Amino acid sequence: MFDLIFKHGTVIDGTGAPRRDADVGIVGRYIEAIGDLSGEPARQIVDVAGLIVAPGFIDSHAHDDRMLLSSPDMTPKLSQGVTTVVVGNCGISLAPMPRTVPQPVTPPLDLLDRSGDWFRYSSFDRYLDALCRRPPAVNFAALVGHTTLRVAAMEDLGAAASDTEIAHMRTLAVQALKAGAIGISTGLAYTTAMSATIDEVVRVCEDLRAYDGIYCTHMRDESDGIMEALAETFEIGRRLDVPVVISHHKLSGARNFGRSHETLPYIERAMRMQPVCLDCYPYHAGSTVLEVWRTRRCDRVIVTWSTPHPELAGQDLDDIAAILGVGRDEATQRLMPGGAIYFSMDEQDVERILTFPCTMIGSDGLPHDNQPHPRLWGAFPRVLGHYARGRGLFSLEVAVHKMTGLSAAKFGFSGRGVIEPGACADITVFDARTVDAGFGYGEPIRPACGIAHVAVNGVLAWADGMTTGAHSGQQLRRCVT
């Protein structure tokens, strides 16, 4: 007796293998059988004729640390077929925060919570406990952020950490890894972590190996100094003897357009010597905190939130400057603290990076922005619709692999990311003809097209294009074989 059967669908199994017509039968939390299940009894049968049955998507790069707690329905992610989020990226995690967080909250920590109220977990353990006691609709795996550790342990973020501060951060990191963090992330491009030396990073992360942790990094430079930043990342990976993940790989600034021709072969060479992978979001505009130096690097900037001027979220910085009758720099200053979308990349670099065989899909979505970058609700459908079906960058099978089997293998989520007997029943059913994020920067808050059903650990969490209210997410750990 099956609990749930997806009947008459076409299975794309997440390994990159060609699609095949098959029913998928689920018992409890697991996939029990794949094939012709006609006549088999089941508690629930969902007819998915004409639709693709794929493993649930893994958001390899998320900032949902707080959304998992404050909006456990996780609609922006569930609605695009995501069943697992990796949080704590770019050096910023909600925990541990053993002291009162500064006011106003130190950017970029304010991307997670501007009030400071949510930095309430003195240890990583307590954060994970809170999540497990009130599970969200999707699975989660958490990194501990180096910038969070710096804010927790240091007095002067403009300096390199002292021996005592490094020891303190290392202790907090070990506690987090013991509690279940899957690794450590850095955000060395941010003012709050820029002064960290490579030695500081290596010493804080010293215990990663012992806990089979992974090192994820928003690198020191994604612009003119990209090659040096990559070299630093590889060196950190070698010194720690752990896998590294290059977060949201991109080339920023017009004079770096086309340099994925340099970076990808370099990454490929490094991959032959040590474990390296990367993630990418499918847009040529990025989004993060609002800062003058960032606005100077691109022609177009859209404001996503502003504490002093919340009413201006969604508008172009140039228009705001004109309304205020001031220059761009002055307008930026008046809007801070805030966030923005930066049109800083070349579309051809984005396509080349997405096409690179070891690139995983991540959203990098910022769930608490008033007018967020559309990647928050649309990253995965856009890869399937715009890039696979529309642009023909790769087959649908490859697109699905980049958001399921590949990510599960790189992060060590065993039994996830594939449709096979015995695997966890994280499943996304979508319409290959219509799936897409047909919305842009003007109207970013709405579900994408074409995602029909989503099951998380065998429980339907999204059905017929609507949330069911089920919260069956689990904490995932890294399993290294």
Ligand SMILES: [Zn+2]
């Ligand atoms: Zn980042």
